Amino acid sequence: MEIQMTNIHKQFAANQVLKGVHFNLKAGEVHSLMGENGAGKSTLMNILTGLLKTDQGKITIDGKETVFANPKDAENHRISFIHQELITWPEMTVLENMFMGKEMTKYGIFCNQQAMEEKAEAVLKQLGIQIDLNDSMGKLSIGQQQLIEIAKILMNEASVIIMDEPTAALTDKEIVTLFSIIRKLKQKGVAIVYISHRLKEIFEISDRITVMRDGISIMTRDIKETQEKEIVSAMVGRDIGDYYPSERSKIGRTLLEVNDLTVNGLFKDITFTLKQGEILGVSGLMGAGRTEIMSAIFGLHPLERGTIAINDKVIQISSPLQAIKNGIGYVTENRKEEGLILDFSIKDNIGITALDEFSEHGFIHNKEEEDFVQLLIERLAIKTGSMHLPVSSLSGGNQQKVVLAKWIAAGTQILILDEPTRGVDIGAKREIYLLMRELTDRGVGIIMVSSDLPEIIGVSDRVLVIHEGQVNGCLTQEELSEERIMTLATGGK
Structure with missing residues (x-):
């Protein structure tokens, strides 16, 4: 044919x-x-x-x-x-x-x-x-x-x-x-x-x-x-240079400390830290438990045991609302079902996490909210004719940018990104990487789950490798290579 x-x-x-x-x-x-x-x-x-x-x-x-x-x-x-x-x-x-x-x-x-x-x-x-x-x-x-x-x-x-x-x-x-x-x-x-x-x-x-x-x-x-x-x-239509930002943010104090997190049947004894200004990559084969670990930190899975500490204070997170109140944002792998309200406008999807900032005595200051949303639309280069169009009208990559904008609007200090550039074009990928570095420059700590090994190596400061629900190693930026990551991901040492 x-x-x-x-x-x-x-x-x-x-x-x-x-x-x-x-x-x-x-x-x-x-x-x-x-x-x-x-x-x-x-x-x-x-x-x-x-x-x-x-x-x-x-x-x-x-x-x-x-x-x-x-x-x-x-x-x-x-x-x-x-x-x-x-x-x-x-x-x-x-x-x-x-x-x-x-x-x-x-x-x-x-x-x-x-x-x-x-x-x-x-x-x-x-x-x-x-x-x-x-x-x-x-x-x-x-x-x-x-x-x-x-x-x-x-x-x-x-x-x-x-x-x-x-x-x-x-x-x-x-x-x-x-x-x-x-x-x-x-x-x-x-x-x-x-x-x-x-x-x-x-x-x-x-x-x-x-x-x-x-x-x-x-x-x-x-x-x-x-x-x-x-x-x-x-x-x-232009030369975008190297895909991955060469500049690294200054690493600060510990933001997040996870100790011995366990959910029976999903993962066990997960321990790691995340610091200010750091991008912590999380790698592993599909089904290793990467997404489940992140979901548990965000309050979507009840823990069997283990502790989560933010800024040296142990906290209980039993729901996403508690996670958000403690400064955690989560961009899920499945943006359409879990990250967006497709019938809502672009403005409402971005502003939904920051309504308190634009509200007074129960009334929303629309002009302030629209100015802020427009700023994020321009900064993330979201291609749309109007912020008032439904988010379902956008392409997949632009929908992903809206999800990112939502958590930026929330003032998140710990941002979990699960496959953040899945289905995103080359130019938009670089924009997302640059945005991640801008956030870490401001002291935000980012956990990035990705199946793309060049991306993991090009963006991360450290990489946590998960094998069958357990941490099988943590590599520094200097130690990173596709061979080392795959060795750990498949159970080697």
Whole structure:
């Protein structure tokens, strides 16, 4: 199957999202699509798969002009889209999620449970995943849910697969497995649109690349004829220099001291400190317990034993509200479900943690709040037409910036960031890193959980490595290397 998209335009109200994009896809190739958040990548793919209608331009498939009525129509024509923000039914089983709307039947009436289990197990084995099909989807990690979505597409035998940030929540081992599957699919003639902000992956898996900026396709090249610098320059329209800030903040006194934290079945005997001006990286394989430890510090898991001290004072944290009152902020990995109120405006999402600062006798001073929110919007370069638009109108990267702005507004002194740049473009990543350093310059202590080893090494002052729910080592900045981190993450010494 070959696809040609020519002169595609799309406008939402006064916002011109696509301004004449050209994109073509050949059978048996991986064509990467890159661009900053808000460049129009997802909009372009939503037009291809029938979720949105183009205002101008045409789509031809194997030489025939085609318009799909909806994503289901596109799927029926063997074009599937794995979205960055997963669409799952958390209370239903893994098996039920995999066959939702595509149940295999017996006698045309009854669900053929055995046939569905055999088909699901075969594709999971192909992916190298061991997941109980009877577990509820909500029990799985985001990375495991992502693999289930990929498995669903493989069962459909698609001719074209669109992958939007497919590795954002995967471990290194899972990424190797995914790339092996992609190469096998290529050999079968399957075409793949690969949307990612990870340059290393782009060069490893792609045949061609198209870069978009501000709703325009800037360049299309064979990956072998392209350099990393050229891609970055095309994406951002400027040279952003090194990704990671070279300056380090002055390390001060101890802000947070955690001793022997234990939650049965999740982690045990967790002990570490966080100092003023420090970025403490937390690394480890998926399922090691990194997120669970951070959730417990924020009051989301009741502790079996252990103590948390802030500024040398032992405190009890049994709820997020208590954590916030003690100066702890938490940017969760799942921003849409846990970090944002999607129907609320950008202003309300940012200002919600700081209402006391703008209130007097129960009344909110709107002008003061709006001025403060506008300052944060400008400082974090949040791309929006108005602070009064719903936060759901923003791209994924800009939503992440809103979550960060919310905790900055709260005057947080201890900031926990769980995968802070997941699904965020190169330019926005650097802005987030610079912002983190600005915060540490003011004495804020930051704990950053990340699966991106270059990020962990490039940003952290120290790195805590978790293996199977326990601290297996703590590396200073001078000791950091990918090999040392992975040795500790896999149980070595």
